[in-house]
Amino acid sequence: MYCTRCGQRNEAASRFCATCGNQLDVQTATRGPAAPTSATPGSTLPGLRRTSVLLLIFLSFITVAIYYPVWFLRRRSALNGLRSRDKLNTGVFVVAIVLFSVGLLLMLMAGALEGFGEGLGRRDILAVSKGLEGFAQFLNLVAGIALLIQSFKVRRMLTEHLASLGQARPISGVATFFFQILYLQHKINQVLARSTGAGSR
Helix, strand or coil, rough: CEECCCCCEECCCCCCCCCCCCCCCHHHHHHCCCCCCCCCCCCCCCCCCCHHHHHHHHHHHHHHCCHHHHHHHHHHHHEEEEEEECCCCCHHHHHHHHHHHHHHHHHHHHHHHHHHHHHHHHHHHHHHHHHHHHHHHHHHHHHHHHHHHHHHHHHHHHHHHHHHHHCCCCCCHHHCHHHHHHHHHHHHHHHHHHEEEEHHH
């Protein structure tokens, strides 16, 4: 019995795919592996698309890093369709968006209070401003650590998937730590470019 999502073969009595967890349809799963609907012909990473890293930098800058968790959310379904034991959950990214948004709001409030406090010479207002700024930085740190963990999870997912296809490629842990989604998208772009080139020959 074949999974209609990832094409992996499963036991005849299985209800869920052992590779991607997709529910197996008895009527269609026995016909053989089918290409995922979102896959590009010849694509090694079905459902994923090439995206300019410069565009990611721009989007991250204008959204004050809020785009970081959005990157994961937009690719979660495709990444979860890869041949890997790890899967991404929506919750952590929604929480990260909330934390970044609240942190941004607190930073704006802190800036306004700081200007107000300096104008009036009120140290108590300045103290509140510093407190809000510190709390905002804490929220951003928590969200950043959570996304760093998810970046390494995506690294494992890509590594396992490519290895299962016999196309293992090194994905640097150091680069993942420092550049996170920028580096991951760069590696995705490389894999897709090579698979497209191989398919066109």
